[in-house]
Amino acid sequence: MKRQLARELEGKIGETVKIQGWVHRIRNLGGIAFILLRDRSGVVQCVVDTKEIDIKGLKLESVVEIIGRVKEESRVELGLEILVQELKVISKVVEDLPIEINNEELKANLDTVLNHRVLSLRNLKTNAIFKVQAALAQGFAAFLKKEGFTQIFTPKIVATGTEGGTELFQVQYFDKKAYLAQSPQFYKQMLVGAGYERVFEIGHVYRAETHDTSRHTNEFISLDLEMGFIEDERDVMALETRMLKEIFAFIKEECARELDLLEVEVPEIGDEIPSIKFPEALEILRQEYGKEDLKMDLDPEGERLIAKYVKERYGSEFVFITHYPQAKRPMYTMPAEDGLTHSFDLLFRGLEITTGGQRIHDYEQLKASIISRGLSVESFSDYLEVFKFGMPPHGGLAIGLERLTGQLLGYKNIRQTTLFPRDRYRIRP
Amino acid sequence: MKRQLARELEGKIGETVKIQGWVHRIRNLGGIAFILLRDRSGVVQCVVDTKEIDIKGLKLESVVEIIGRVKEESRVELGLEILVQELKVISKVVEDLPIEINNEELKANLDTVLNHRVLSLRNLKTNAIFKVQAALAQGFAAFLKKEGFTQIFTPKIVATGTEGGTELFQVQYFDKKAYLAQSPQFYKQMLVGAGYERVFEIGHVYRAETHDTSRHTNEFISLDLEMGFIEDERDVMALETRMLKEIFAFIKEECARELDLLEVEVPEIGDEIPSIKFPEALEILRQEYGKEDLKMDLDPEGERLIAKYVKERYGSEFVFITHYPQAKRPMYTMPAEDGLTHSFDLLFRGLEITTGGQRIHDYEQLKASIISRGLSVESFSDYLEVFKFGMPPHGGLAIGLERLTGQLLGYKNIRQTTLFPRDRYRIRP
Numbered sequence: 001m002k003r004q005l006a007r008e009l010e011g012k013i014g015e016t017v018k019i020q021g022w023v024h025r026i027r028n029l030g031g032i033a034f035i036l037l038r039d040r041s042g043v044v045q046c047v048v049d050t051k052e053i054d055i056k057g058l059k060l061e062s063v064v065e066i067i068g069r070v071k072e073e074s075r076v077e078l079g080l081e082i083l084v085q086e087l088k089v090i091s092k093v094v095e096d097l098p099i100e101i102n103n104e105e106l107k108a109n110l111d112t113v114l115n116h117r118v119l120s121l122r123n124l125k126t127n128a129i130f131k132v133q134a135a136l137a138q139g140f141a142a143f144l145k146k147e148g149f150t151q152i153f154t155p156k157i158v159a160t161g162t163e164g165g166t167e168l169f170q171v172q173y174f175d176k177k178a179y180l181a182q183s184p185q186f187y188k189q190m191l192v193g194a195g196y197e198r199v200f201e202i203g204h205v206y207r208a209e210t211h212d213t214s215r216h217t218n219e220f221i222s223l224d225l226e227m228g229f230i231e232d233e234r235d236v237m238a239l240e241t242r243m244l245k246e247i248f249a250f251i252k253e254e255c256a257r258e259l260d261l262l263e264v265e266v267p268e269i270g271d272e273i274p275s276i277k278f279p280e281a282l283e284i285l286r287q288e289y290g291k292e293d294l295k296m297d298l299d300p301e302g303e304r305l306i307a308k309y310v311k312e313r314y315g316s317e318f319v320f321i322t323h324y325p326q327a328k329r330p331m332y333t334m335p336a337e338d339g340l341t342h343s344f345d346l347l348f349r350g351l352e353i354t355t356g357g358q359r360i361h362d363y364e365q366l367k368a369s370i371i372s373r374g375l376s377v378e379s380f381s382d383y384l385e386v387f388k389f390g391m392p393p394h395g396g397l398a399i400g401l402e403r404l405t406g407q408l409l410g411y412k413n414i415r416q417t418t419l420f421p422r423d424r425y426r427i428r429p
Numbered sequence: 430m431k432r433q434l435a436r437e438l439e440g441k442i443g444e445t446v447k448i449q450g451w452v453h454r455i456r457n458l459g460g461i462a463f464i465l466l467r468d469r470s471g472v473v474q475c476v477v478d479t480k481e482i483d484i485k486g487l488k489l490e491s492v493v494e495i496i497g498r499v500k501e502e503s504r505v506e507l508g509l510e511i512l513v514q515e516l517k518v519i520s521k522v523v524e525d526l527p528i529e530i531n532n533e534e535l536k537a538n539l540d541t542v543l544n545h546r547v548l549s550l551r552n553l554k555t556n557a558i559f560k561v562q563a564a565l566a567q568g569f570a571a572f573l574k575k576e577g578f579t580q581i582f583t584p585k586i587v588a589t590g591t592e593g594g595t596e597l598f599q600v601q602y603f604d605k606k607a608y609l610a611q612s613p614q615f616y617k618q619m620l621v622g623a624g625y626e627r628v629f630e631i632g633h634v635y636r637a638e639t640h641d642t643s644r645h646t647n648e649f650i651s652l653d654l655e656m657g658f659i660e661d662e663r664d665v666m667a668l669e670t671r672m673l674k675e676i677f678a679f680i681k682e683e684c685a686r687e688l689d690l691l692e693v694e695v696p697e698i699g700d701e702i703p704s705i706k707f708p709e710a711l712e713i714l715r716q717e718y719g720k721e722d723l724k725m726d727l728d729p730e731g732e733r734l735i736a737k738y739v740k741e742r743y744g745s746e747f748v749f750i751t752h753y754p755q756a757k758r759p760m761y762t763m764p765a766e767d768g769l770t771h772s773f774d775l776l777f778r779g780l781e782i783t784t785g786g787q788r789i790h791d792y793e794q795l796k797a798s799i800i801s802r803g804l805s806v807e808s809f810s811d812y813l814e815v816f817k818f819g820m821p822p823h824g825g826l827a828i829g830l831e832r833l834t835g836q837l838l839g840y841k842n843i844r845q846t847t848l849f850p851r852d853r854y855r856i857r858p
Contacts (some may be wrong), residue, residue, distance in 0.1 A: 015790045020821065065563065091821060092817050095818070118623045119623070119814070120620045121625075127624050134581070150469075155648055155856075157851050168602065171598050172599045174637075180600065194548070219584055221582045268508060304807050312770075362520070383858075386547045389524070390452075393522050419582060419584075420583060422586050424603055427584075427605065
């Protein structure tokens with residue numbers, strides 16, 4: 001008999017079926033017992049006559065196979081239950097569970113949850129987070145493919161950093177020193193110039209930052225894109241606006257049950273996301289909130305306040321902040337007037353989830369920018385080569401996948417939306 | 430005026446259009462010149478009246494913008510050409526090209542090609558390789574999503590190796606020592622047990638192997654999958670057979686032009702790929718080819734000969750070799766009779782492109798297997814936890830994306846189908 005999933009049983013009333021999964025809950029009422037069996041598709045109620053089938057030793061989270069008849073039962077979620085004829089333990093539980101899985105919310109603290117990450121993922125809500133995350137990444141890829149982007153896989157073992165060598169993890173690479181890539185920035189630009197014009201990557205990036213906040217980990221997934229033949233950064237912002245609309249529409253379809261379970265409202269995005277220039281943002285913070293301590297960048301409080309302002313004023317949960325000062329942007333950023341740049345961040349519910357902008361494409365200008373920052377042109381020679389041989393105007397962006405997931409689903413700590421987080425104190429499991 | 434791509438000009442005969450791209454070739458016939466303009470979609474012929482427009486200084490590979498009228502021209506590939514009205518250089522070429530790009534085949538040796546990887550990718554054939562590679566990865570993801578698999582992103586910074594600590598790159602992780610993951614093997618198994626049941630990952634893996642062959646690099650992309658609730662390894666093999674059929678059908682659609690340009694024949698896959706048990710494979714090698722030097726594993730020559738045998742006998746370019754000896758398979762491999770295992774490799778045109786098998790799911794059996802190999806149970810405690818709490822029978826496989834690309838497209842050296850290869854001697858560009 002072929003195994004059926006819980007969600008596949010609809011329309012099979014009266015049939016005898018085989019199901020397999022984990023014992024999610026047991027309710028023993030004496031002569032009769034209810035077992036909730038959980039598989040990857042959902043949870044189904046199974047009714048056991050305990051005079052016929054002995055379930056005394058059966059432990060929560062055992063993997064079992066049940067053969068039984070499907071019966072209509074309007075009081076449960078699926079509208080059906082299984083009258084159990086046979087029950088077989090496929091894989092048993094040999095210790096007491098270190099955390100309770102079958103509650104609606106995990107009741108352990110975050111450290112315990114992460115120490116037992118794999119078991120914590122059996123909790124229905126925790127499990128749903130990473131189904132949504134997968135769909136976000138797939139929506140990103142699907143949209144970009146349709147827009148003529150080529151998916152790329154660039155190396156994570158690199159000879160130099162993109163910013164001149166700070167915050168890099170060092171790798172012992174045979175007899176050489178190498179580093180883990182902070183971002184695919186240089187490679188994606190190079191591949192625009194290699195003729196692909198439009199490229200994207202979904203990959204790991206590494207930041208050896210020592211600070212320990214709820215917004216940072218040291219390894220995360222970056223959704224990167226880069227596109228050639230643009231006018232300026234507004235082309236990239238327009239693409240991101242359309243992309244987020246499509247990704248959100250996609251996950252509403254794809255993850256309807258998960259979003260429902262997590263009680264998440266997917267935000268509406270209009271045809272244009274409000275956009276505020278950095279100097280204006282400072283002005284708003286001064287005038288509206290009396291916040292005067294910012295000069296060259298926004299801090300988390302500033303980002304939250306601007307988001308609040310935009311939400312109240314324009315009803316948008318997103319806002320682009322554009323034209324950051326040159327001093328706060330990397331050497332490859334296209335300069336604009338007054339010491340500003342053709343750059344942007346996208347804030348979502350008060351947190352930066354995207355950094356992007358137009359890049360310098362002229363070889364001499366890029367060299368001059370590197371020198372002006374006290375960096376060595378020679379150390380960027382691999383990156384610079386393509387700029388000597390015809391490089392189109394281009395720009396791009398990077399979205400932190402775990403941050404996007406967290407902001408969308410309402411989790412405060414990035415570790416909650418990272419499958420196996422890596423931070424200063426954690427490299428396990 | 431909006432930019433048009435070369436491939437979008439069909440049906441625009443008589444219209445004035447704007448195109449942008451690289452100068453692929455120039456043929457100057459005195460009063461008239463032909464410029465081939467290359468963009469991400471293809472190459473279009475542009476006709477310049479050199480008395481009107483001066484192209485004396487125009488260099489190959491410059492990025493230009495051309496405005497002109499589309500005219501029918503049956504003698505060229507697209508069936509049209511552009512009569513140039515305006516030509517503007519957007520980004521110039523400031524040095525002599527280190528390699529010739531516009532030949533049908535790159536004429537430089539592999540080292541030179543890789544030293545100038547970005548420019549070499551402008552060559553039409555070289556460029557096409559990585560469009561096919563992207564489509565292979567996308568076909569993999571699309572098939573698995575349809576089959577109920579969840580895409581996962583597992584950490585590449587890990588505390589221990591999967592095989593007991595050999596061939597690992599070491600990372601200085603703050604004040605700790607960590608390693609780069611050799612494979613997502615443990616994580617994908619753990620996530621099967623976390624309730625996802627079916628998971629896949631497309632990600633980087635790292636092997637600190639010191640050998641230097643045409644089949645190995647030290648960083649590559651692994652197409653990994655793992656599935657729960659299987660009978661044995663044959664379920665995984667059946668899935669891979671269906672998957673390869675679908676991936677190949679997908680790339681035939683998606684990459685018709687690239688495959689044509691590369692003169693590639695995509696192999697047919699029947700409903701079943703021939704399958705030979707390892708001991709029988711040795712017997713065939715002895716009897717048919719007098720090859721007697723193999724005992725516990727196939728070597729590259731053995732793989733080529735078996736592939737030749739299967740091709741001649743069954744007409745298949747693929748063959749599964751199953752039941753490898755326990756001594757040659759990792760500790761998590763499910764044992765079979767006679768010291769063999771529930772494992773398989775898939776050979777494609779004589780090269781192993783997949784390793785897979787059923788895994789041990791019983792906690793005690795897995796612990797015993799670890800101990801029997803002289804490894805420490807304690808060092809695998811993160812991995813082992815889920816096996817104590819109900820782990821379904823499961824198995825999976827890993828496909829090397831660059832190997833699959835190379836075997837499909839007929840490249841002998843894996844570096845040719847790796848975007849930016851990393852080997853013992855190369856970490857740049």
